[in-house]
Amino acid sequence: MDLELSDDQRMLKDSVDRIITEHYDLDHRKTYMSQPGGWSQEMWSTFVALGLTMLPFSDEQGGLGLGGVETMIVGEAFGRGLVVEPYLSSIVLAGTAISHVATPEQAAGWLPGIMSGETIGALATDSAVIAEREGDGWTLNGTAHVVLGGDSATLLIIPTSDGLFVVPGDVTGLERRGYRLHGGGGAADVKLAGVKLTDADRLGGNGGTGRAIEAGVAWLAAEAVGAMQAALDLTVDYLKTREQFGKPIAVNQSLQHRAAEMLVEVEQARSAAMYAALLADEQDDHVRATGYAAIKAVIGKAGRFVAQYSVQLHGGIGVSEEHMISHYFRRLTAIGMVLGDTESQIARLAELGGFTSATPHFGTAA
Structure with a gap:
């Protein structure tokens, strides 16, 4: 399996990363959240102009016909910037629900407005x-x-x-x-x-709801990876620059170990996000159901770990409204709860039989 990004995917990543870097630091985000509705119409228009709101929809429906990997790229960038515009609710959830069960006539009536950003x-x-x-x-x-x-x-x-x-x-x-x-x-x-x-x-039928929730979990996985990686980067930089007793606190071996454990959680979440992107094309309902339950559980657990230790390693400044770490903590906590918390997803995965059933293996051994 080739997990390398194509040239087009790298171009998409570079474009979205640049927009987030230039327009989504903490001060910008606070400004956007203070606007009516809690988000920026100007930034929403920018995302529309880049074609991001057309990504998940098929060519027949007027979209770009791209897949889960492209959506993952956007989600990771949005997670790093803690984007507050309604991409998850309008494009991923509502848009997916319509696109999966609407007739061509219905899709033609509603999806163009959603893709243009005029309809939320x-x-x-x-x-x-x-x-x-x-x-x-x-x-x-x-x-x-x-x-x-x-x-x-x-x-x-x-x-x-x-x-x-x-x-x-x-x-x-x-x-x-x-x-x-x-x-x-x-x-x-x-x-x-x-x-x-x-x-x-x-x-x-209600099948559109289930597919929309699965798409939402895939989006949240990508968003969580972006937020976790950004939180880890900030934490490592802080450990390298914060000094106590004349030395950077990064020389403390226990803090190095904690940062390494955070990195492991980030990479586990990244693997889950990649699996979520690839799982979108799976036709077996049971495989998708078990996969997305496991993915949601993994990102909930990993996000909680990284968020908590990012704050702990920053000390008091980590809970300050003026530091980005506290905002990553909030969003990662929220991601762990949205569309099913970690405990409920583990229980659901158990009910579905997990990824594989032990019965055939025991039967073979007998």
Whole structure:
């Protein structure tokens, strides 16, 4: 298997890395978070202009038709910059859900707006909404909690027992309570009371939700790697420059060992992110389910380890609002919880039988 980036992939990486380096230091990020909605329309337009919002969508749907590796490249760069624009919620989650279950006509109606950045989508992954058939249309009632990006979304994707429904953000009967998230970005608790929709608003089966969550896990894995690597780099630089008793604290062997352990966790997470990118093309549902459960568990564990020891090795400054390490800590903590925490993913992996079953091996031995 060739794990080297192609020339086009390296060009993409260089372009995204340059944008993040030039426009996403801590001061810029704070400015973006202070704007309406908690993110920058100007930066969002920059991502659109680079074609980043078109990456995951097929040529037939008007996208660039690129794959998981390209999305991983963008996710890692966004993780290093702690990007707060709604790429995960609108492009990865809502966009994937639509692209997997929409008819060509429906996709042509909704995806161009999402890819152009004019429409901000959000997928309700924790939905308790009931759809009832009434005449020629549908009526939706219920609630959805912690809808990522739901505070600023202009289009909501709501799963029900009768499939996914596309709900305009300004439809009558829709109420939202928006709030900011611990690691950046926003979310909303949503209530639908007598929301009227048509058959054209119904996407069909709920399979799109599962594929969207898998794409979200792959994105979070890449984002976590970017944040972890940046946190490790800052920590190693700090150990080399911070002096005590006339010597850099990096000469302390126990601190060297801790930094080495952090590096191991970063590389494990990187391997998980690469596996997540390659797993996107897997057709076996069970293989994907077990794979993504394991990936989410790995990045949750690794992210927690790196985040905590980055703060510890920085000392008091590591919890300061004015130091980037505290922001990496927050985002890595949030990544560990979003779309399923580590403990729930380990339990899910066990229920699915893990990567391999021991039964055939024991049977052969017997």
